[in-house]
Amino acid sequence: MKLIAIDLDGTLLSSNGTISKGNIKAIKEAQEKGHVVAISSGRSLHDTKEIMRRATITCPIITGNGAKSLHQAEAIHNLHFTDQVLKSLMQILEKSGLYYEIYTKDGVLVEENGKSQLEEEIKQLDEMDPSWAEEIVEIQYQQHGLKRVPGYADIDFTNKQVYKLFVMSFYKEELEKLRNQIAGRTDISITTSGRQKLEIGHPEASKGHALELIAEYFAVPMENTVAIGDNFNDLSMFEKAGMSIAMGNAEEEVKQQCTYVTGDHNDDGVAEALRKLVLDKS
16 A cells, blocks of 8 residues: 655646546546545645545645645644744734735635735736736635635734745745745744745644654555655655655756656646556556
8 A cells, every 4th residue: 555645736736726537537546446645735724625525536635735634534633833933923924015825724814905915016027928927826816715804913813723824925035035034943844835935834844744644644654655746845745755756847956856757737647647656557
């Protein structure tokens, strides 16, 4: 039996935000062979569960870049910020002036003026065709479980179990400045699923650590684990897994740290990887 952890964006999901019939079929074939397939995403729990429901896939889920994992209704692990750490981070983010979202146990909070803020940034891009940036924003706002709020200042976050702060900006220098400001902290983890994004979590939160916990839960040796992904937040899984598979559309740095490279996410690259490298089908 193998444990196969699969990322969503840029991996299992096509550009239109759905899971193809070919990928669904391959996942179910793997499950029928007795393998455990888990979804491992930076997305929220609410969003990931809805995506899986629509694809008719039932499997363990890792969300928030490894902050939470569950199998059926049972929580395997659940990491979130202390109130003190959350308060200090929000103060820094407010001073930065950058767009950010707050991932809570009840859903993802976004400020009502957030999208217009990002759209204004896109207008400032020195490019003839900013459609790529507009697409990134649209994908972000297609998340399930978004909760729009007038502002964050008046919200009592006690017991909301905030497990991730997601920052997005097309101002490269400002985003890098923020990252450098918090990089030395030992009470958080920092990763990214794209060059316009900064994702802040609990210090023990990573996809790699969550993979270890899921493997322990299902009694699967780490050498029998497989990780499939495309971006920087997948590298912690690649470091831990017995086999790591990068998508054809993956960042070059990610491809350099994997065991194999499969096809593009728009061409059933996950199905190709499962059949050729896991199920041993030509």
